[in-house]
Amino acid sequence: MNKLASSRPKTIDQVKASLPKRHLSEKVFRSIGLISIIISLMFLFVLFYTIVSKGYTAFQQTFIQLEVNFDERLLDPEGTRHRDALSTADYGGLIKASLSKLFPEVTTRNEKRLLYSLVSTGAAYQLRERVMDNPALIGQTQQVWVPVDDEVDMLIKGHTLRDVPEAERRLRDVQIAWLDQLEAKEKLALKFNTAFFINGDSREPELAGIWGALMGSIYTLIVTLILSFPIGFATAVYLEEFAPKNKWIDLIEVNINNLAAVPSIIFGLLGLAVFINFMSFPRSAPLVGGLVLAFMTLPTIIIASRGALKSVPPSIREAALGVGASTMQAVYFHVLPLAIPGMLTGVIIGMARALGETAPLLMIGMVAFIVDIPSNILDPATALPVQIFLWADSPERAFVERTSAAIIVLLGFLFVMNALAIILRKKFEHRW
Amino acid sequence: MTDIAKIAQPSNQIERRKGDRRKHTRIHLSRATVSRDNRRTVGEATVSDPRIHCTDVNVFYGDKPALRNVTLDIGCQEIIAMIGPSGCGKSTFLRCLNRMNDTIECCRVTGSIMIDGQDINDKSIDVVPLRAKIGMVFQKPNPFPKSVYENIAFGPRIHGLAKDKVELDEIVVTSLKRTGLWEEVKDRLDQPGTSLSGGQQQRLCIARTIAVNPEVILMDEPCSALDPIATTKIEELMDQLCTDYSIVIVTHSMQQAARVSHRTAYFHLGDLIEVGTTEQIFTKPVHQLTEDYITGRFG
Ligand SMILES: Nc1ncnc2c1ncn2[C@@H]1O[C@H](COP(=O)(O)OP(=O)(O)OP(=O)(O)O)[C@@H](O)[C@H]1O
Numbered sequence: 260m261n262k263l264a265s266s267r268p269k270t271i272d273q274v275k276a277s278l279p280k281r282h283l284s285e286k287v288f289r290s291i292g293l294i295s296i297i298i299s300l301m302f303l304f305v306l307f308y309t310i311v312s313k314g315y316t317a318f319q320q321t322f323i324q325l326e327v328n329f330d331e332r333l334l335d336p337e338g339t340r341h342r343d344a345l346s347t348a349d350y351g352g353l354i355k356a357s358l359s360k361l362f363p364e365v366t367t368r369n370e371k372r373l374l375y376s377l378v379s380t381g382a383a384y385q386l387r388e389r390v391m392d393n394p395a396l397i398g399q400t401q402q403v404w405v406p407v408d409d410e411v412d413m414l415i416k417g418h419t420l421r422d423v424p425e426a427e428r429r430l431r432d433v434q435i436a437w438l439d440q441l442e443a444k445e446k447l448a449l450k451f452n453t454a455f456f457i458n459g460d461s462r463e464p465e466l467a468g469i470w471g472a473l474m475g476s477i478y479t480l481i482v483t484l485i486l487s488f489p490i491g492f493a494t495a496v497y498l499e500e501f502a503p504k505n506k507w508i509d510l511i512e513v514n515i516n517n518l519a520a521v522p523s524i525i526f527g528l529l530g531l532a533v534f535i536n537f538m539s540f541p542r543s544a545p546l547v548g549g550l551v552l553a554f555m556t557l558p559t560i561i562i563a564s565r566g567a568l569k570s571v572p573p574s575i576r577e578a579a580l581g582v583g584a585s586t587m588q589a590v591y592f593h594v595l596p597l598a599i600p601g602m603l604t605g606v607i608i609g610m611a612r613a614l615g616e617t618a619p620l621l622m623i624g625m626v627a628f629i630v631d632i633p634s635n636i637l638d639p640a641t642a643l644p645v646q647i648f649l650w651a652d653s654p655e656r657a658f659v660e661r662t663s664a665a666i667i668v669l670l671g672f673l674f675v676m677n678a679l680a681i682i683l684r685k686k687f688e689h690r691w
Numbered sequence: 692m693t694d695i696a697k698i699a700q701p702s703n704q705i706e707r708r709k710g711d712r713r714k715h716t717r718i719h720l721s722r723a724t725v726s727r728d729n730r731r732t733v734g735e736a737t738v739s740d741p742r743i744h745c746t747d748v749n750v751f752y753g754d755k756p757a758l759r760n761v762t763l764d765i766g767c768q769e770i771i772a773m774i775g776p777s778g779c780g781k782s783t784f785l786r787c788l789n790r791m792n793d794t795i796e797c798c799r800v801t802g803s804i805m806i807d808g809q810d811i812n813d814k815s816i817d818v819v820p821l822r823a824k825i826g827m828v829f830q831k832p833n834p835f836p837k838s839v840y841e842n843i844a845f846g847p848r849i850h851g852l853a854k855d856k857v858e859l860d861e862i863v864v865t866s867l868k869r870t871g872l873w874e875e876v877k878d879r880l881d882q883p884g885t886s887l888s889g890g891q892q893q894r895l896c897i898a899r900t901i902a903v904n905p906e907v908i909l910m911d912e913p914c915s916a917l918d919p920i921a922t923t924k925i926e927e928l929m930d931q932l933c934t935d936y937s938i939v940i941v942t943h944s945m946q947q948a949a950r951v952s953h954r955t956a957y958f959h960l961g962d963l964i965e966v967g968t969t970e971q972i973f974t975k976p977v978h979q980l981t982e983d984y985i986t987g988r989f990g
């Protein structure tokens with residue numbers, strides 16, 4: 260034992276003395292992390308629970324079974340079976356006739372109006388479609404399920420309460436009595452709400468569907484992706500791997516970072532001014548929406564991609580350059596494969612933001628009431644979040660559940676997008 | 692003496708005892724003649740027929756000079772060893788020779804480095820053929836995160852050195868064999884190079900460098916993680932290669948420098964202190980700093 264060892268406390272004792280404090284701080288940090296995760300999971304759960312519990316009923320719709328007599332005298336008095344004649348015929352009359360047959364006791368004008376209003380106005384369109392598809396139906400009598408009016412739907416689903424005073428209800432007592440009769444005869448049933456998935460928007464909640472908005476979103480996102488993905492990637496790769504470091508590049512960098520923080524509505528104003536007013540692109544078109552959202556997502560994609568490129572160890576670049584690869588080869592063969600997963604994450608974050616963006620689309624007119632399903636990027640369209648906004652703003656009770664259902668569809672779309680990105684990422688990660 | 696110095700003392704003594712056991716014990720008898728304050732290069736820095744001819748090379752990282760006025764020739768068919776304490780600029784000098792310092796943002800190189808009648812630092816020089824001609828093994832093993840095969844095939848492929856897959860396979864196999872790695876990796880050519888052990892990675896990087904057949908090879912501590920057998924293998928490889936090519940090797944092992952190199956250059960804090968034949972540097976160093984270093988008296 261020399262002097263050195265005896266004059267100092269043993270290292271192991273010092274280590275031991277410091278252990279409780281170290282363990283404590285680790286424990287504290289772990290519990291903080293755990294608590295934060297639990298809290299965020301709770302919020303997520305509450306969010307999903309409220310949306311799903313409010314929205315799932317919209318995936319079903321009440322239908323009424325009617326015995327429809329496709330009366331030739333009403334549909335095609337001249338017997339020509341001409342398409343024009345068939346398409347303009349009075350299908351509403353068929354519905355009214357079969358309703359009257361169900362309730363022969365209803366005679367007064369006022370009561371008849373109440374009775375007829377139980378069935379959706381869309382029912383007549385459905386009958387017309389059937390007849391147009393198959394003119395042989397004329398003259399036959401068939402059992403047909405047609406959608407009921409949204410107020411009836413709400414009552415059957417239990418969203419409208421029966422025990423409030425009649426004056427505060429949309430449905431009269433007599434209507435409810437009829438419905439009870441129909442239910443007793445098993446003429447009312449909840450069926451899968453196909454209309455919600457294949458229709459465009461409508462003033463009638465029972466006819467309103469998400470497909471138009473979904474297509475609008477898809478077209479918009481395609482435009483966004485086609486523009487922002489290559490431009491963002493190229494910009495990031497150039498700035499990170501090729502650009503000389505000078506004042507100009509610094510200026511560009513600062514501006515890209517600033518752009519990422521610009522409120523999205525400003526991009527909408529830009530789109531309105533440049534694309535619609537100046538370049539006369541069509542209003543409400545996914546093309547303009549996609550352009551605007553591409554501007555908005557570009558900074559996000561560029562910043563995330565640069566981060567991914569920065570995180571590739573410089574030794575990889577040196578190794579490639581060291582054997583005589585050009586910068587392009589080093590980047591293409593060795594840096595990009597390592598950076599692509601991170602870059603894709605950036606694209607996903609950008610696209611998810613674009614998918615959920617409403618404000619800039621309002622500015623360029625994608626908030627219009629559009630019934631038709633857009634069939635290309637120049638057709639007027641709306642987008643999912645805008646549709647949600649529109650429905651949430653509508654007074655009809657039935658739009659409440661449809662708003663939540665639309666949110667479910669939006670989230671589903673998001674999940675599909677993320678899943679695709681994860682699959683892509685996995686594919687790139689395993690490319691030796 | 693401070694506490695730290697006291698603690699450090701015993702290991703110093705061990706070092707010195709090791710030094711004593713070396714075969715060049717008589718260096719203690721010879722007295723270096725150039726004092727420690729002289730920072731001009733002593734010895735024969737130039738040769739009659741240089742492969743690379745460096746004159747007054749200065750390197751700065753930002754404003755901080757890392758190398759000052761280095762004038763040194765690399766001969767044909769010669770192995771030249773760079774020795775010196777950590778941080779003295781050996782790697783920096785090596786990286787000047789194939790413009791690798793370009794990749795460091797703040798790095799500035801002045802002076803002339805001539806190869807085949809051209810100045811390497813000339814802006815008009817294309818670095819791609821330059822680096823194909825002057826290969827480099829880095830201080831830290833840096834295999835590509837790709838398969839062992841791809842690691843070696845990459846260079847020959849981008850330079851078009853193989854006509855077909857068969858030729859490429861052959862290049863890969865011979866490169867691996869020459870570095871003594873073949874037996875260890877022949878069954879795992881498709882596994883990532885990063886999954887090899889540290890020493891295997893180092894040899895993989897050497898194999899990758901010689902696969903493109905460079906005319907000058909810069910090796911930055913190529914054997915730092917190798918056992919004596921693998922080291923011998925690499926040293927034999929260097930012996931073979933230098934019949935055609937020039938090799939610049941940085942090493943912290945004075946035995947290795949003494950074993951493989953023909954000439955030795957001693958760097959100290961950014962200055963090239965002494966250059967000479969390996970025999971002369973290790974037996975009759977002229978500069979006091981050189982003598983301090985090789986006898987383990989440095990610091
Ligand atoms: N990228 C860099 N940026 C700034 N300074 C650097 C950089 N690389 C090296 N230096 C400095 O240059 C000097 C020489 O470094 P160099 O890497 O050439 O040393 P070395 O002789 O290779 O040392 P070692 O034996 O430890 O590898 C050191 O002081 C180091 O701090």
Ligand SMILES: [Mg+2]
Nearest residue numbers: 781782830911
């Ligand atoms: Mg070094």
